[in-house]
Amino acid sequence: MKTIFAMLLMVFASVLLAKESIKSLRGDHAIDEISVMPTVKKMAKDGDPIERNYVQQPPIIPHSIKGYRVNLKSNKCMSCHSWKNYKSSGATKISQTHFKGRDGKPMAKVSSRRYFCMQCHVPQANTKPLVDNTFKPLSSVSSED
């Protein structure tokens, strides 16, 4: 009886909370209103490497990746960023960490859990951040320059 009461209370509370704080992905518009189409964001075409914004941030992609395919058959990123190709293409090489398997053992090839580059590394568009954050770059936690 006690547990049922507790569960009911939880459901009730979550319904109340949901009503107040959760906003759907389509924004503040009522379901019967026509929503406003957001402007299409233009991706930065090309540029120099971008400084990291916080410790352990995966470096962000400073160029357009339109049409770049990463699948079982091919990985477009690797045609410049692989250890074999980075010198001739002048690209940043992928980190050593990407060659470690999930059990921590070093591998000869990029680990499959690191294979899909855009899971962590993302291209940039000149837009306002969706939410505020307090992430700090390395200089704020390191006393060295």
Added chain:
Amino acid sequence: MNFILKRIKPLLTTTIILSFIGGIVFWGGFNWGLEATNNENFCISCHEMRDNVFEEYKETIHYTNRTGVRATCPDCHVPKDWYPKIIRKIQASREVYHKILGTIDTREKFEAERLHIATREWKRLKASDSLECRNCHNYESMDFVEQGQRAVAQHSVNLDKGKTCIDCHMGIAHQLPAGWEEGAKEAGLDRH
């Protein structure tokens, strides 16, 4: 003499007129046939092309882009000049043969042959110094100020070194097959 000329004159006139008309009909018909088999609608009338390569192609910049200028299949796969075009057309009879045999009539069969097909096309473009690319993309008209810095770094150095478009720009209009790196090597592409 006069008598003979009088006899054959109408015959001669008829022959000349008929040859003239025949010439127009046959030559015109030949060219019409050539053009009719040299456009995208003809290419994608085969489901092998329509469901595989054309479907992939529709996502790429050569099909959809800012200005709406686009390339069709023969723009890249058939030479523009008459002589090379005829050679390519004769070679293409093999494609008709394989269409009849059904060599790539399922997705699985197509995927299995894909590396082979792609490698042959890379070889062709490598051998022609990417002629079909250069029909539209003129190196002399490339403005390095307008290009992205990665493009400038590659184009300004490598094109002068004798590299050709397909060396780097393979897999831009159709997806790369599994094992494409071996295919590129076999086709003699100098990727870096």
